[in-house]
Amino acid sequence: SLPILLHLIFYRKAASQPLSTFVLLGPSGSGKTAFLSLVESASLLKSKTPSTTTHTSQTSTSTTVTLPPSVPVFSNRYRSVNDPSLPDAKRNAVKYILRDTPGHGKLRSAQLTQLQAELSSKNKKEASSIRGILFFVDAASLAEGAENLRDYAGYLYDILLVLQKVILTKGKSSAKAGAIIRILVAANKQDLFTALPPGSVKQKLESEIDRIRQTRQKGLLDASAGPEHDEDEDEVLGGDGAGGAFTFQGLEDDIGVKVDVIGGFAKVENEKDDAGATGIRKWEEWIGSCL
Template sequence: MSLYDSTLASIFAPSPTVLITTVLAIFLVPIFIHFILFRSRSAASLPTFLLVGPTASGKTSLMTSFEPATGQPPAETRTSQAPLSIECSVPASIASTSKYRSVNDPSLKAHKRFLLFDTPGHGKLRHIALASASSPEIRGVIFVLDSSLTDVREVAEYLYDVLLTLQNSTTSSTTTQPKKLLVACNKSDAFTALPPSKIQKLLEDEITKMRVSRSRGILDVEDDGEGNDEKEWLGEGGEGPFTFQSMEEVGVEIEFKGGSVENGEWRDRLSPWIGSCL
């Protein structure tokens, strides 16, 4: 028998050993690739949500409200001096990628995992938050503030820098995906707390003043001497009052929500927003 004939015979009439080996390879190789490669890579790149805000606004308390219930009282929090992250989850049914799935899809019974990354609120450490906000791994930014808003200027300055960072990252990005920011008005159960709509108006008025002042170079005492850079103008160019809605024109979507860690509200109120970003 010639080599050609013997090759055809082995192909169309393989021995049991060759047949079993081929079948096992067909089924096991894809499984190996899925569990060894796909799972390990996906676990190493969980979507991340950034927690930023002034000191004593309640960022760490808000983050711990997402930790699994242990039956123990929540740990006492203190002013953070270093970043901290925890792995959390929300029901897969509220994720934006699940809105087109059938209600009978078994994947809706699972949970979507993500990381909450808490950053220090001290003025000298805010560069950590600003550097992280421009990362492409960040799915959304949660700016936490005290609803009493005793120092509007300080909160507005920090929020201005965060928004400017997000704006610059969208203009330099090749994707059209908007950046999402949620302003979490914490401690809304306090007697001196203001409603989110009032807080939004006060911050808009303060940022309007800051935007004009910074453009003239008389407020930013840490100016690096480069002059009036167009990238330092928050929102679309031109005059007029600043509004958070106008930030959508530069690719930044902003939403305000009120709640309290003490009442255990934040997990229920933030989960739908987090799900919309996943």
């Protein structure tokens, strides 16, 4: 009968699709490990698969986890299983993969090279499984000094530049259609009173990225003044906002990549709380909105 046929078609489609992957990035100490262990401990399912990339000597770990059943999932929004009035047990636990790369600043360029290779891969299966990047920020350290801000903004700049290159190569329409990944800037450690609120993290990152952009642009101009230099313009990040300065909104208008800055904390405040689910809830909702 038709319902059974439809069920089979959708079941097979779902079974053959790779799980969505979210990549954890950010300077060391920003809270990636803390976040991962919170998600893992609350997950109904977890399985680790370490994978060594062929390009570099680094090892990243992919952990399959589930979204708490109470977190809405975009692609399920019309289904009754996503109805928030239903008890948790009646709803499906949606699986996804978190990929973490242990290690520090030294590995940044290797991580970015790998990301670029994966995203621009012609092999569709490989390329399409990354749905988002979670860029972790220690929002308390941003209040401490200009150097931390420079470090965070420089790292984020490099990530955004990789995405821009991939998109300009593939064609902007692929990003507009949502085929390219989204970025969450997780303004972590909001439990500390010294932490900058997310709005302020966003504004500081934007103005620092603007400064970095000016510096690099100048560097490229100087370099191209010499002989045999033929620099691409896509070596500099776009994203001019209304006043000509860099904004995340400007970047979205330019290349279709959406950056959301959302506060939270990856710390278990009270061990009796259900694995401290409150502090990471908004980030899980963001993940759900990508799925």
